[in-house]
Amino acid sequence: MAANSSVADNVKALTFDVFGTVVDWRASIIREGQLLAANKGYDVDWAEFADRWRSGYGPAMNKVRTGELPWMKIDDLHRMILDDLVIEYGLEGMTAKELDDFNRAWHRLSPWPDTVAGLNRLKTKYVITTLSNGNVSLLTNMAKNAGMPWDAILSAELSGHYKPDPEAYLKAADLLSLAPEQVMMVAAHPGDLRGAARAGLRTAYVIRPLERGPGRPVNRNPDGEFDYTADSFLDLAKQLGA
Amino acid sequence: MAANSSVADNVKALTFDVFGTVVDWRASIIREGQLLAANKGYDVDWAEFADRWRSGYGPAMNKVRTGELPWMKIDDLHRMILDDLVIEYGLEGMTAKELDDFNRAWHRLSPWPDTVAGLNRLKTKYVITTLSNGNVSLLTNMAKNAGMPWDAILSAELSGHYKPDPEAYLKAADLLSLAPEQVMMVAAHPGDLRGAARAGLRTAYVIRPLERGPGRPVNRNPDGEFDYTADSFLDLAKQLGA
Secondary structure, eight states: OGGGHHHHHHOOEEEEOOBTTTBOHHHHHHHHHHHHHHHHOOOOOHHHHHHHHHHTHHHHHHHHHTTSSOOOOHHHHHHHHHHHHHHHTTOTTOOHHHHHHHHGGGGSOOBOTTHHHHHHHHTTTSEEEEEESSOHHHHHHHHHHHTOOOSEEEEGGGTTOOTTSHHHHHHHHHHTTOOGGGEEEEESOHHHHHHHHHTTOEEEEEOOTTTTOTTOOOOOOTTOOSSEEESSHHHHHHHHTO | OGGGHHHHHHOOEEEEOOBTTTBOHHHHHHHHHHHHHHHHOOOOOHHHHHHHHHHTHHHHHHHHHTTSSOOOOHHHHHHHHHHHHHHHTTOTTOOHHHHHHHHGGGGSOOBOTTHHHHHHHHTTTSEEEEEESSOHHHHHHHHHHHTOOOSEEEEGGGTTOOTTSHHHHHHHHHHTTOOGGGEEEEESOHHHHHHHHHTTOEEEEEOOTTTTOTTOOOOOOTTOOSSEEESSHHHHHHHHTO
């Protein structure tokens, strides 16, 4: 802590990864699937379905990176993956409206229990923004739906490059009129934080042991790779003096 | 009203001009000048100074439009104009810190009395965002300072084109994942609204008779040129059923 106090004071803005860091996408998608099944009578392992939907997202982004696909909003990537899963899981008889609504489940993801309270505390000391691969409209709708008190909605969409490409982080710092070292990336994913660090940002690792379901191994940042490690946004606020 | 009810229902997001529409820039700058004078002993007509600072902004933007200047954040345009005015008005002995702070007066502008209450009402029915020529960080700091409940901070900066160029409005609609006709521009300036209409957006004219000081002629949109005309954000909320 003491060693880090100058970091905490030099930082002016916190940029947050969203899926997994701010919201519990897995439990939210499972619940949306169960709701759909309650109406339509499907018999599906929704935990597996949620994991498959999420795991299609990295390869789809890579197709954009390599130019195989044009730039796409995450909404459209989610829909492309969903359209395949609907066939694979035999979700027959879904109307166009039901498909659109199910795809927008990602706009309604539930925050972790400490998210809103922690953001409200962090907001008293820092500018707090999203910095997600999710598109601006998805993040805006999610914040409105769940009462997240962001000061601004930033997204990889504004740079035309997905994280962890450096352009995504550098565009955020530029839009905030800050030097990269005045911005701290907050994420539950080491790969995202390493991308941020390569671009010159500070890093805070928030441990979300349940992101991929219970019983998974937990990476507690034992090597001190990141500037801060916290168990929740409230813990992070405490460590930062907010 | 009745004729407009389908407009109100088809619109999903309201994008707001900020300087003059959301905040009383003139009274705010006058007060900041008076505060500065109280500390430094300057004898200046601050109303005239505020008007001069503001009126330098259109020509400066046009120099960017014509390529005479590169793309600039409004913070930098404000500073360029301020540096000239400081010499012209003989504001001697200002430190670098005092100059920086005075230029950031535009981050601290006060809302009109109906602004925050009106935005909170409009937010219950619509996505509400800024759409200003002001840069993202200026708008973010202003909202944080004054408690403005924006769902997202959008700016001409995100398109690299100042309003009333069509790119500024179309980029906002694209980031909101909406068709232009699902977005309504709210502004106190007919020129801004005409630019929005040319890009396909809906328009709401909010009359701000005091923007340039008392005793000025008021344009009440007598020809019904815009979809809505309102006396305040609360009046607009009432007309839109929010």
